[in-house]
Amino acid sequence: EVQLVESGGGLVQPGGSLRLSCAAPGFIFSSDWMSWVRQAPGKGLEWVANIKKDGSEKYYVDSVKGRFTVSRDNARNSMYLQMNSLRAEDTAVYYCARLDYDAPVRAFDSWGQGTLVIVSS
């Protein structure tokens, strides 16, 4: 079973920065696209970013373009989300998810437990 463990969430002031991490022990991390999906308190799900297996392609939802950067270190089986210029509307639980992209699924088939980011003064 795929295990994904997020960390790095917390309370940050508007305009501040935070770096989230996703550790993925126990599977061939470099073989998979990975994603960040967020969920504001009491709200639905929103895809945030994807990164290709080798990190050569990255895609973002419009609302975070220019502020968030996704990266990965396949040697450490880890993915990261650098979040800058944070806004109150970025407050959410951020999930790390594996994206089954190349196979005919194109869905998020494994999820971490999430890490909570609160943007507030």
Place this chain on the structure above:
Amino acid sequence: DIVMTQTPLSSAVTLGQPASISCRSSQSLVHSNGNTYLSWLHQRPGQPPRLLIYRVSHRFSGVPDRFSGSGAGTEFTLKISRVEAEDVGVYYCMQGTQWWTFGQGTKVEVK
């Protein structure tokens, strides 16, 4: 962006009875490769979502056969043949044809 609209937004079901959730997309989900990337996910309270159905009607690994998906183009349905207690929570449809967007969610609870 493709907008996904689910109905109903909440549903109270008797254990052992069927349940159905509809999902409509603002444009066709048929990809240029001919596949339709419509998935269904289930989120129990306090838990992350989990994938139930992908590509309209394919059950993901370990998903009970009481769950089934159907539809085409812009109209899709998730059916639970006999609701069990563990099925409570919120169900989301999601499209992966043009980026990834989710429906608002349908909360299923037991009467």
